[in-house]
Amino acid sequence: MTTDTTPNPQTPPAAAPPLTETDTRVLLRLRRIEGQVRGLQRMIEEGRDCHDILTQLSGVRSALDAAGEQILEQYAGGCRARPGETITPQDVVRAVKLLRR
Amino acid sequence: MTTDTTPNPQTPPAAAPPLTETDTRVLLRLRRIEGQVRGLQRMIEEGRDCHDILTQLSGVRSALDAAGEQILEQYAGGCRARPGETITPQDVVRAVKLLRR
Amino acid sequence: MTTDTTPNPQTPPAAAPPLTETDTRVLLRLRRIEGQVRGLQRMIEEGRDCHDILTQLSGVRSALDAAGEQILEQYAGGCRARPGETITPQDVVRAVKLLRR
Amino acid sequence: MTTDTTPNPQTPPAAAPPLTETDTRVLLRLRRIEGQVRGLQRMIEEGRDCHDILTQLSGVRSALDAAGEQILEQYAGGCRARPGETITPQDVVRAVKLLRR
Numbered sequence: 001m002t003t004d005t006t007p008n009p010q011t012p013p014a015a016a017p018p019l020t021e022t023d024t025r026v027l028l029r030l031r032r033i034e035g036q037v038r039g040l041q042r043m044i045e046e047g048r049d050c051h052d053i054l055t056q057l058s059g060v061r062s063a064l065d066a067a068g069e070q071i072l073e074q075y076a077g078g079c080r081a082r083p084g085e086t087i088t089p090q091d092v093v094r095a096v097k098l099l100r101r
Numbered sequence: 102m103t104t105d106t107t108p109n110p111q112t113p114p115a116a117a118p119p120l121t122e123t124d125t126r127v128l129l130r131l132r133r134i135e136g137q138v139r140g141l142q143r144m145i146e147e148g149r150d151c152h153d154i155l156t157q158l159s160g161v162r163s164a165l166d167a168a169g170e171q172i173l174e175q176y177a178g179g180c181r182a183r184p185g186e187t188i189t190p191q192d193v194v195r196a197v198k199l200l201r202r
Numbered sequence: 203m204t205t206d207t208t209p210n211p212q213t214p215p216a217a218a219p220p221l222t223e224t225d226t227r228v229l230l231r232l233r234r235i236e237g238q239v240r241g242l243q244r245m246i247e248e249g250r251d252c253h254d255i256l257t258q259l260s261g262v263r264s265a266l267d268a269a270g271e272q273i274l275e276q277y278a279g280g281c282r283a284r285p286g287e288t289i290t291p292q293d294v295v296r297a298v299k300l301l302r303r
Numbered sequence: 304m305t306t307d308t309t310p311n312p313q314t315p316p317a318a319a320p321p322l323t324e325t326d327t328r329v330l331l332r333l334r335r336i337e338g339q340v341r342g343l344q345r346m347i348e349e350g351r352d353c354h355d356i357l358t359q360l361s362g363v364r365s366a367l368d369a370a371g372e373q374i375l376e377q378y379a380g381g382c383r384a385r386p387g388e389t390i391t392p393q394d395v396v397r398a399v400k401l402l403r404r
Contacts, residue, residue, distance in 0.1 A: 017148040027145055034138045041131045047118040049183045050176040054199040057169050061162065068158050072399070075151035076392035082150045089379035092395040096375070098155040173298070177291035190278035193294040197274070219350040229347055236340045243333045249320040251385045252378035256401040259371050263364065270360050277353035284352045300357040 022074045029067045036060045068099050123175045130168045137161045169200050224276045231269045238262045270301050325377045332370045339363045371402050 019027070037060060043053050074080055076092050085091075120128070138161060144154050175181055177193050186192075221229070239262060245255050276282055278294050287293075322330070340363060346356050377383055379395050388394075 016146065019146070023145050027142055030138055030142045030145070034135055034142070037131055037135045037138060041128055041135070044124050044128055044131070045117065045120070048181075049186075050172060050181040050196055051183075051199060053172055053181065054169065054176075054196055057165065057172070058200055061165055061169075064158065064162055064165070068155065068162075069400075071151060071154055071158070073393075073396055075155075076396045078392075080149075080151040080154065082152075085150075087392045089381075089390045089392050089395045090376075092392045092399075093376055093379045095151055095155055096395075096399050097372075098152060099159055170299075174292075174295055177295045179291075188291045190280075190289045190291050190294045191275075193291045193298075194275055194278045197294075197298050198271075218348065221348070225347050229344055232340055232344045232347070236337055236344070239333055239337045239340060243330055243337070246326050246330055246333070247319065247322070250383075251388075252374060252383040252398055253385075253401060255374055255383065256371065256378075256398055259367065259374070260402055263367055263371075266360065266364055266367070270357065270364075273353060273356055273360070277357075282351075282353040282356065284354075287352075297353055297357055300354060301361055 020074070020079060022070060022079070026067055026070050026074075029063060029070070033060055033063050033067070036063065072096065072099065121175070121180060123171060123180070127168055127171050127175075130164060130171070134161055134164050134168070137164065173197065173200065222276070222281060224272060224281070228269055228272050228276075231265060231272070235262055235265050235269070238265065274298065274301065323377070323382060325373060325382070329370055329373050329377075332366060332373070336363055336366050336370070339366065375399065375402065 036056065040053065040056055040060065043056060071080065072092070072095055075095055076087060078087050081087050081091075137157065141154065141157055141161065144157060172181065173193070173196055176196055177188060179188050182188050182192075238258065242255065242258055242262065245258060273282065274294070274297055277297055278289060280289050283289050283293075339359065343356065343359055343363065346359060374383065375395070375398055378398055379390060381390050384390050384394075
């Protein structure tokens, strides 16, 4: 029998575009955020006090907002558009509303 | 003796108080948030478009805020206070400011 | 001559408690905010550009938030409670949620 | 000559462009917000309780945000730009940041 041909849902589709420099930077931020969220879980498990936990949670929130802003800027530059889409200023307004929801 | 004496940095200190029901609920939320942040990374790697990514990011933000609110309510009830601390209304205002920063 | 007895709709009812020092400070802030909102109207009428207008609008928003925080602190101190109400930490959480809505 | 030549600081400069329909709608909103801020002052003077005041304050905040969004949309459409400026998606991102500050 030949190797496993089951599609792995995690695998990016063949067509996935190469990562830009901003993509790499956003990914790095998200990895750090993931670690911070794990840190939050540990703080709860360790019975840490409310101030420490809320300070950490507030940091995660800021980090997320910064990532969102970076994605938005990238989008305004034409990247991460739907295939064939040209970004207009109105598109950016629509993207901003997604962020606020 | 052969038991493992390697300290595990993840292990809560012996004094960690037992988890309350709210703790368990907050932990569940945080685990879900961690998964969502991993999902965001995958979306970037797969070259997904800006709208999908920002919609997901906005969901993570709301989930974080909900977790923060739950922690705050728990704190107002006297839980997660520093040992020996009695929570006053002013303490809650201070905690809220941590969240907003 | 008799004095003017026309009821002035602005006049606080006889039972209005004396203003605290914080009240006076909040009122001053609100008066300034009122002026800033009038300034915004003038900027629109004068055809001022978007950046100037949004900068001013953002300033009004911060000023409002600062006023809200001051009212919240006052409340946590027991002031501005409903007559006979004793403020608990839970009440403050409820007040914070009003602010976020 | 006897006509009033006193410059009225409220008068828009001669060059003020005619108001668009959106301008008129934003102005209406701002006038309503101004009234709400005056209402807030009255509530303080009357000694109203914290919940009523914070509910009203939260309403003013939402109304301000809605006005900001309307101005942003108008800007994305090319209106309210600096004279000679063509709006790019990047300009909108910059405008959004002004709003968030």
